[in-house]
Amino acid sequence: MSSRALILDTAAELFSTLGYAGTGVRQIANAVGIQPASVYHHFTSKDRILEEVLRIGLTQTLRCTRDTVEVLPAEANCRDKVEAAIDGHLRGIYTNLAYTATNIRFHGQMPVEVGKRLRPLRDGYSDYWRVLLQEAAGAGFLQVGLDVSMARALILGGLNRTVAWFDLEKGELEPLIHTAIVTYGGIWTKNRALKVRAMDRKQGG
Template sequence: MTKADGAERRERKSDKTRRRILDAAADLLNRKGFDGTRVSEIATLAELRVPAVYYYFDSREAILEEVVNIGDRLAHENVVRRLKELPPDASALDRICAAFAAHLEMVLTESAYTAAAMRTMGQLPADMRARQLDRQRASGRMWRDLIQTGVEAGEIDPELDPRAARMFLLGAVNWATEWWNPARGSLEEILATAQRLVRNALAGPLATASPGTAAAPPAALTPVFAPPPL
């Protein structure tokens, strides 16, 4: 084995250990929240000693902030990916519904990181929350543009406040992780329901579909999640 091979193997082992720490932290954040997650528990779940955790991260807060940042990034990337899969002639409401379904997909089943980020956003210390909001600018612009395009296309009820509508709907989607039970409804069912609710909420009196019209099936929303690059 050459020196280069040895260095590469050590780097791969280091990456795997770092991922174990982050995976453990994401799991605990989902179950115990920001204040309830302890480094000692992260170490136990990752099958490491506490000093080993601090070899990779300077503090508990640094671990948890990285989990939240990864979760936000994964959600944004999945929405962007799903939007690119839509046909060029997709309506503004089609794009908005696909975006909300893609975000919900990550929150519920595809990423413990995203679920942790959504669950703890209101628990973060002020300085961490400020950094998170700064990193979310691109995502915020994307959601604003989606809604604004719908307004300009005449597909969204003009009586709605676009910002309030966007925040209400994102809040509802993010909260789904608190109540959804896969034993009482499949992912496909909840994604279809979410899209129908989003469409009806935004279109309001403009909706032309009859009450019995089925929501567009989220056939494109097959799992695409892969472990986040470190």
């Protein structure tokens, strides 16, 4: 692992537990086993370290979500796609939790300029979900009167908040994904096209 990657991994662990405000460059350097000057060789400031940690976490979640949707068979319908996105979002969060937890737990501590630089990435992911849900609404898959923007916020907010109570070391991810999909099942008016979801195929061998 490169020094830069080690700094980022260490910073992500510290940010995710202590918060941005509670973590200093010297703490990161000490945890890595290097001098603070060596950290500044790779990053000009703590803000830039945080920005890269958040960028990695956001990109990871976006990629995992899209990949999970894109591998669906051609007959998949709007419901299959949204439920696959729920699956992918949770897998993205827990693939490298320190990075994504930093973003979820301490979003309010993010420096304004860091937030501005990351806004295109955040907006792009939000738009991805908006399109999925709008397509579902347009095809008559969502309950009449359901507000797509509210639904998106409730789904993503609920999935993200699992980091506050779900411990991957004590439980398995598959039941969490299944429970999330069932919990949000009330938004639908139509069934899936796919009789067996990807998770169920894995469990059934």
